[in-house]
Amino acid sequence: MPSTSLVRQLMQFMTKERGFDTVMKGLRVVSAGNGNCVCELTVTEDEQNRGGSLHGGMTATLVDVVSTCALMTTERQVAGVSVDMNITYMKGAKVGSEIVIDAKTLRCGSTLAFLSVDITHKADGTFVAQGRHTKFIGSKSSK
Amino acid sequence: MPSTSLVRQLMQFMTKERGFDTVMKGLRVVSAGNGNCVCELTVTEDEQNRGGSLHGGMTATLVDVVSTCALMTTERQVAGVSVDMNITYMKGAKVGSEIVIDAKTLRCGSTLAFLSVDITHKADGTFVAQGRHTKFIGSKSSK
Amino acid sequence: MPSTSLVRQLMQFMTKERGFDTVMKGLRVVSAGNGNCVCELTVTEDEQNRGGSLHGGMTATLVDVVSTCALMTTERQVAGVSVDMNITYMKGAKVGSEIVIDAKTLRCGSTLAFLSVDITHKADGTFVAQGRHTKFIGSKSSK
Amino acid sequence: MPSTSLVRQLMQFMTKERGFDTVMKGLRVVSAGNGNCVCELTVTEDEQNRGGSLHGGMTATLVDVVSTCALMTTERQVAGVSVDMNITYMKGAKVGSEIVIDAKTLRCGSTLAFLSVDITHKADGTFVAQGRHTKFIGSKSSK
Numbered sequence: 001m002p003s004t005s006l007v008r009q010l011m012q013f014m015t016k017e018r019g020f021d022t023v024m025k026g027l028r029v030v031s032a033g034n035g036n037c038v039c040e041l042t043v044t045e046d047e048q049n050r051g052g053s054l055h056g057g058m059t060a061t062l063v064d065v066v067s068t069c070a071l072m073t074t075e076r077q078v079a080g081v082s083v084d085m086n087i088t089y090m091k092g093a094k095v096g097s098e099i100v101i102d103a104k105t106l107r108c109g110s111t112l113a114f115l116s117v118d119i120t121h122k123a124d125g126t127f128v129a130q131g132r133h134t135k136f137i138g139s140k141s142s143k
Numbered sequence: 144m145p146s147t148s149l150v151r152q153l154m155q156f157m158t159k160e161r162g163f164d165t166v167m168k169g170l171r172v173v174s175a176g177n178g179n180c181v182c183e184l185t186v187t188e189d190e191q192n193r194g195g196s197l198h199g200g201m202t203a204t205l206v207d208v209v210s211t212c213a214l215m216t217t218e219r220q221v222a223g224v225s226v227d228m229n230i231t232y233m234k235g236a237k238v239g240s241e242i243v244i245d246a247k248t249l250r251c252g253s254t255l256a257f258l259s260v261d262i263t264h265k266a267d268g269t270f271v272a273q274g275r276h277t278k279f280i281g282s283k284s285s286k
Numbered sequence: 287m288p289s290t291s292l293v294r295q296l297m298q299f300m301t302k303e304r305g306f307d308t309v310m311k312g313l314r315v316v317s318a319g320n321g322n323c324v325c326e327l328t329v330t331e332d333e334q335n336r337g338g339s340l341h342g343g344m345t346a347t348l349v350d351v352v353s354t355c356a357l358m359t360t361e362r363q364v365a366g367v368s369v370d371m372n373i374t375y376m377k378g379a380k381v382g383s384e385i386v387i388d389a390k391t392l393r394c395g396s397t398l399a400f401l402s403v404d405i406t407h408k409a410d411g412t413f414v415a416q417g418r419h420t421k422f423i424g425s426k427s428s429k
Numbered sequence: 430m431p432s433t434s435l436v437r438q439l440m441q442f443m444t445k446e447r448g449f450d451t452v453m454k455g456l457r458v459v460s461a462g463n464g465n466c467v468c469e470l471t472v473t474e475d476e477q478n479r480g481g482s483l484h485g486g487m488t489a490t491l492v493d494v495v496s497t498c499a500l501m502t503t504e505r506q507v508a509g510v511s512v513d514m515n516i517t518y519m520k521g522a523k524v525g526s527e528i529v530i531d532a533k534t535l536r537c538g539s540t541l542a543f544l545s546v547d548i549t550h551k552a553d554g555t556f557v558a559q560g561r562h563t564k565f566i567g568s569k570s571s572k
Contacts, residue, residue: 019191020198023166048162055163056225057204064199082199083398084370084420086229086515088561090536090543106556107519111397111424112369114519116559127535130545130561132517134370138397138424226541227513227563229372231418233393233400249413250376254540254567255512257376259416270392273402273418275374277513277563281540305477306484309452334448341449342511343490350486368485372515 003033003073011069023047023058024065027101035105037070040122043095053092054099054128059119060087062101063131067115070103071135080113080135087131091121098122111138146176146216154212166190166201167208170244178248180213183265186238196235197242197271202262203230205244206274210258213246214278223256223278230274234264241265254281289319289359297355309333309344310351313387321391323356326408329379339378340385340414345405346373348387349417353401356389357421366399366421373417377407384408397424432462432502440498452476452487453494456530464534466499469551472522482521483528483557488548489516491530492560496544499532500564509542509564516560520550527551540567 008029014021026046030038041047041062049055068079093099100122106114113135119128151172157164169189173181184190184205192198211222236242243265249257256278262271294315300307312332316324327333327348335341354365379385386408392400399421405414437458443450455475459467470476470491478484497508522528529551535543542564548557 014193018188019193020166020189020201021192023163023200045161046163049164050157050162050222055204055207056228057166057200057207058163060203060207060228060230061198061200064203079193081235082230082232084229084231084517085199085203086227086372086561087203087225088227088513088535088543088563089225090538092224106517106559109519112422114517114556114559127543130535130543132515132559132561134420134517136398227374229418229515231370231392231400231420233395249374249416252376255565257374257413257416270400273392273400275372275416275418277374279541281567300479304474305479306452306475306487307478309449309486331447332449335450336443336448336508337510341490341493342514343452343486343493344449346489346493346514346516347484347486350484350489365479367480367521368516368518370515370517371485371489372513373489373511374513375511378510 004029004031007032007037007069007073023061032069033073035070035074037066037073037103039066039101041099041101043093043097043099045095048095053094056089059089059129062119063087063117063133066101067103067117067133070105070115071113074105074108076108076137078137080137083136084134085131087129089129090127093121093128099128113137147172147174150175150180150212150216166204175212176216178213178217180209180216180246182209182244184242186236186240186242188238191238196237199232202232202272205262206230206260206276209244210246210260210276213248213258214256217248217251219251219280221280223280226279227277228274230272232272233270236264236271242271256280290315290317293318293323293355293359309347318355319359321356321360323352323359323389325352325387327385329381329383329385331381334381339380342375345375345415348405349373349403349419352387353389353403353419356391356401357399360391360394362394362423364423366423369422370420371417373415375415376413379407379414385414399423433458433460436461436466436498436502452490461498462502464499464503466495466502466532468495468530470528472524472526472528474524477524482523485518488518488558491548492516492546492562495530496532496546496562499534499544500542503534503537505537505566507566509566512565513563514560516558518558519556522550522557528557542566
């Protein structure tokens, strides 16, 4: 699957450069293609909140970035611009735990794309969080 | 207003420590108290996305952190645990631009607290984003 | 303000016709114009849930319809098509209570419009719910 | 599966009574049990918006009601109270079309339950909408 190695290279490039994407440096791309992208992360102190668990802002950033990677593997091959994003936090993920971030493209229209992301504990499959992300992919620069 | 200096000290403490809150290092607390918190940020390369604007994950983290600071200035004085968060992205904020993050407590019940956050351009008051954040503040450890 | 009477007429027309908008028959348009719309509703048994309070689906419909009325009073004068909507439920509204639905246009771009809705108890101003609504207003028929 | 007939009876009871749940009168319960509930609806003029498609408020009400039915088939057997709900609208559903509403319990904690709902076209499985619903199921009367 060529998409997986492509997204993997992209992620390496993004997280070496300066910018907020460097917070994704621990993310491992497991598979990518056909509008889907699956990544894994071992939660470390760099992603923790004051309680020693995955920070809610980091969870939101995972929803944003992994769904964007999924979108880039559709026929449109665009990153788009965020319109709406929501996250439901169901269970904490302590430092040291392994989580799976599974993003799917629900629909890719001419102007808007719709993506869904499940974040689960690798150990037992229970939900850490679920998010949804709507992106503008129209040709115009302005929404 | 004693709350402002308290939240300011807390923010300094949080961003010096290891953890994801260090991404907030550029945040300036303007005022805090009575369930409200106003902060400012000059967008730098550290918070940018690939397009040179404020990263959507950083925007989400601002909604999370500044609303939590607002919640800590209510009578309950708790940080709580995130339940639901949503963000609507309306306009980009380029590197170098000044943004205002204005968080309000809409309601603080016995088990749940509800917060709203406006992120605007300081120059003209136009919206960058708006978010809402529901937090669990019950006494039980588990949601 | 001519917009108020226009939106009032529109609402009367909509709720007489067949269609789901007939659930809005009790809605009173207080004012409308410049991207804003304020309505009032006395909760009756027609809008109640099994617990004798305003039904969550009716609350969501109020967010949808009143924000759309607000959008129709902008320069664009369009109803648009829903993209994303969210509602945070803070407090019940019993049958007999009066509620205020206050919708504002946060931003009206070329393709997307962003609206926010506060639903409060008329008696004391406390929040029943808050919602946000993103609508597609582009010229193309398909999102 | 006894749960299916139980939820079917409940739905019949709810939609005969006075109250907003009567808008669900066309809903057919296909299966229910173990925290899941699948229903079908043929869109009629009663559920339509001004454009002759499923009304966004009705879509939101479907997310609300069918996810609540799913929750009632968990071990907790409670209806709960809405905390947060979001809906992403992906594609219209014209009058006459058949739609499937598929609700799942993502997690049922001691105080909060988290549900997800897919609404798809029966003909081709494409998404009409996707929603998420957080409900308070704690023993206290107040959130």
